[in-house]
Amino acid sequence: MRDLADKLEVRMISxxxxxxxxxxxxxxxKTAQSLRLYxxxxxxxxxxxxxxxxxxxxxxxxxxxxxxxxVRDVDGNSYIDYWQGxxxxxxxxxxxxxxxxxxxxxxxxxxHTGFESEAQIELAELVLGQLGWPDHRIRFTTSxxxxxxxxxxxxxxxxxxxxxxxAGGGWHGASPYLLKGVKYTAGTGFTEMExxxxxxxxxxxxxxxxxxxxxDLERVFRLQGDRIxxxxxxxxxxxxxxxxxxxxxxxxxxxxxxxxxxVFIADEVISGFRFCPSGVMTLNGxxxxxxxxxxxxxxxxxxxxxxxHKDIMGGCEKGGTxxxxxxxxxxxxxxPAYMKAGCxxxxxxxxxxxxxxxxxxxxxETLRRGIEEACRAEGVxxxxxxxxxxxxxxxSLFMAHFPxxxxxxxxxxxxxDPGLSDVRMREEILKLALLVEGVHVVxxxxxxxxxxxxxxxxATVQAYASAVRFLKDYWS
Numbered sequence: 001m002r003d004l005a006d007k008l009e010v011r012m013i014s015x016x017x018x019x020x021x022x023x024x025x026x027x028x029x030k031t032a033q034s035l036r037l038y039x040x041x042x043x044x045x046x047x048x049x050x051x052x053x054x055x056x057x058x059x060x061x062x063x064x065x066x067x068x069x070x071v072r073d074v075d076g077n078s079y080i081d082y083w084q085g086x087x088x089x090x091x092x093x094x095x096x097x098x099x100x101x102x103x104x105x106x107x108x109x110x111x112h113t114g115f116e117s118e119a120q121i122e123l124a125e126l127v128l129g130q131l132g133w134p135d136h137r138i139r140f141t142t143s144x145x146x147x148x149x150x151x152x153x154x155x156x157x158x159x160x161x162x163x164x165x166x167a168g169g170g171w172h173g174a175s176p177y178l179l180k181g182v183k184y185t186a187g188t189g190f191t192e193m194e195x196x197x198x199x200x201x202x203x204x205x206x207x208x209x210x211x212x213x214x215x216d217l218e219r220v221f222r223l224q225g226d227r228i229x230x231x232x233x234x235x236x237x238x239x240x241x242x243x244x245x246x247x248x249x250x251x252x253x254x255x256x257x258x259x260x261x262x263v264f265i266a267d268e269v270i271s272g273f274r275f276c277p278s279g280v281m282t283l284n285g286x287x288x289x290x291x292x293x294x295x296x297x298x299x300x301x302x303x304x305x306x307x308x309h310k311d312i313m314g315g316c317e318k319g320g321t322x323x324x325x326x327x328x329x330x331x332x333x334x335x336p337a338y339m340k341a342g343c344x345x346x347x348x349x350x351x352x353x354x355x356x357x358x359x360x361x362x363x364x365e366t367l368r369r370g371i372e373e374a375c376r377a378e379g380v381x382x383x384x385x386x387x388x389x390x391x392x393x394x395x396s397l398f399m400a401h402f403p404x405x406x407x408x409x410x411x412x413x414x415x416x417d418p419g420l421s422d423v424r425m426r427e428e429i430l431k432l433a434l435l436v437e438g439v440h441v442v443x444x445x446x447x448x449x450x451x452x453x454x455x456x457x458x459a460t461v462q463a464y465a466s467a468v469r470f471l472k473d474y475w476s
Contacts, residue, residue: 023432024058033074034061056431066093068451080439080456082446087270088295092451097348112335119339126346130278133287138307139316141329144269144294145173147304150327151290152177155230155263157315157325165231167211169240169412172232172267180206184416211237211412212245214252225260232265235280240412242399244389247284254286269294275392276357277349284391299345301338356450361394363448363457368398370461380468385409400444401426433467
């Protein structure tokens with residue numbers, strides 16, 4: 001890994017904009033071909049792309065190859081990648097599944113047909129069998145956003161109620177039913193609607209509670225419990241800070257939703273099959289009414305799903321126990337090649353579960369501890385989240401934070417409050433500093449895959465140390 005401190009003249013950086021300009025200059029020097037492609041993309045696409053998080057300042061690199069733990073851009077630069085397909089690639093890019101067929105190459109299955117295939121039955125059986133709830137059914141779609149939206153629609157229909165409850169800092173995709181309280185606003189916290197173009201009534205129908213705060217959850221249910229249709233909750237909070245829910249909090253959520261007749265939706269798009277070959281709720285013996293799944297279950301393809309109790313899921317069809325909900329899944333739902341990919345992935349994870357998940361836990365722990373210790377040795381305090389909690393056995397997720405004062409980073413308010421954490425340093429500046437060092441992260445970190453063997457973990461730790469050695473002039 002290149003050491004910025006050895007190659008650059010050490011100097012005081014007077015402002016954050018100067019710091020960014022300096023990093024951008026180094027980044028531009030190694031990504032000229034990506035710049036040319038980005039300038040071309042800007043002429044035909046909004047901001048030059050189709051997903052905002054992939055479009056960073058000054059411009060993204062463009063991919064030419066991805067394999068295992070690394071990606072290569074069109075300029076020939078290699079990066080150790082912790083984005084890993086939006087955290088979907090638990091085994092790394094293009095993994096060897098140990099004899100499983102490589103899906104999508106069979107004649108007749110590389111393109112969508114619009115017909116049913118046996119592969120989706122097998123994937124449904126695998127997923128439901130691992131979740132372990134015998135009276136549950138499943139329906140596939142193509143994204144976590146759609147799956148979360150459909151889950152809320154099923155809950156609204158089955159209860160006849162109008163309020164949706166979620167935790168501040170929780171991201172459940174770009175559904176109008178859930179686009180509130182995702183971004184932190186100074187002075188008001190997680191309270192705002194996140195998008196224009198949504199009727200005002202949607203915002204009034206979304207209630208917010210504080211993540212991992214049992215007392216606040218009880219307060220909301222006491223005040224509004226008989227009007228709430230569903231509580232949607234990530235048992236391991238994603239964008240909000242890679243924070244695990246406590247087992248007591250999950251149990252309380254289950255108890256309160258049962259008491260008040262509220263549908264309990266577990267959003268396991270990130271956590272499902274990430275920590276074990278099922279979900280965090282299954283790991284803790286807590287049965288949700290609906291589970292939202294995605295990422296890992298697709299084996300690197302566009303697969304998401306809603307799984308839940310058959311009485312609620314029956315709302316998808318006329319004649320079911322609830323009113324008909326138009327959960328049609330989309331044109332490319334249950335694409336045969338995608339279903340085959342999901343089957344291959346889940347069968348591999350089941351077969352290799354002892355090796356895969358113990359290795360991921362060790363790699364994740366080594367990386368988080370290594371980053372903290374290496375940065376501290378450089379005189380910069382960095383705190384990682386993503387550590388395993390009591391509700392999970394071990395974690396392969398990590399997010400690096402720059403605290404402005406003593407804070408334990410246990411809640412999303414602490415992660416996203418710029419008075420407590422240097423958010424811009426984590427989100428924008430560290431990203432560029434690490435790209436120059438040959439490491440790609442999102443939100444200061446990302447997801448360790450099985451392909452991130454110890455050598456790459458050590459190289460990543462060194463990259464963080466080199467980056468903060470250069471950046472620490474900002475704090476001087």
